[in-house]
Amino acid sequence: MPEVLINGPDGRLEGRYLHSKVPNAPIALVLHPDPRGGGTMNNKVVYTLYQTFVQRGFSVLRFNFRGVGRSQGVFDRGEGELADAASALDWLQTYNPNASASWVAGFSFGAWIGMQLLMRRPELASFISVSPPANMYDFSFLAPCPVSGQVIQGDSDEIVPEASVQKLVTKLSNQRDIKIDYQLVPGAGHFFAEQIPQLASAVDGYIAAGLAADAAKPR
Template identity: 35%
Template structure:
């Protein structure tokens, strides 16, 4: 386990969900929720890439929330092939948006590998719901790291989405990411000389995400 604040549990659609909250040095500029890799392949919220995404957002001033999908760690329930895991993420978002400290602030979603698929699905559902109900918050940012395009039907995403991929990804090959991104005209940031888990390149990944967030903040 990577050093982090103690976890807590909140109510979820299939029972309790285990979450970890990391706060920036000052009042948050927004809320970020991140989804972890495939639960049946050892994925948890303590994955190093998930941790790196949280650190980048916290350094950019966001409150970062990570959680364990149903059936992982202290989260109750059982694997649901991505359907229930998406509702888990939506439940975590809804719970934290009730905090008055976040009222009127932007929402960002992020995900790694299978979690990238889940984050993209959650983004689409939240955006559609917000279009029909003005009181709901649509995500303003989406960050996907090696989303599982070779294994799942990852939906189209907004043109401002940050997609980061390892050049030598052995789990979700770069060619699959490009096949998914090409019809959307979606840029992909490729980190040379690294695989799916960004071994030895986590600092590079953090800086790529941090630069993106700071550039967006500078233009908003």
């Protein structure tokens, strides 16, 4: 998977990108957890999301937020990281101008950033949010949520209580025309230490269903 360097709003951003061999392949951007807790693009959950999209024929980018790894800048409480994500999506779209669809996926802090990106980028067709930190951050900006998506949560999460995620899912699901595929993974903590196969299976199933639904739409 080739290393790429992206011009971000606060300097260079380090990423890993795999270009699909499928013509007009859909694209996906994958966002990592909180840098203050050691989050990077090489996090196991992030890598699993990345590989699952790759195996489904997407062109996929994951990258380090500002101040992480070889990415320049310093942590900016989410505001700068959202700008980083927007720049990364711009880069991905520049290399894939005829992409059939655009997705965003994020883990923990990255899920919060990804869902903010949804509100700014109407071209995003769907999202996958793993362990969204609904107990730590305000998700009220999702009013209304622009697209349907998937939320995955461990039922033994020691950082984000399942009840807070369930409350967010219920709120989103009650919005008009929004369907949330909520997958609760038994025994999984915040980092899915022993449940990566279950996580990958849930993500793969949702991506496959999304691709099938898109293919069935009249052209």
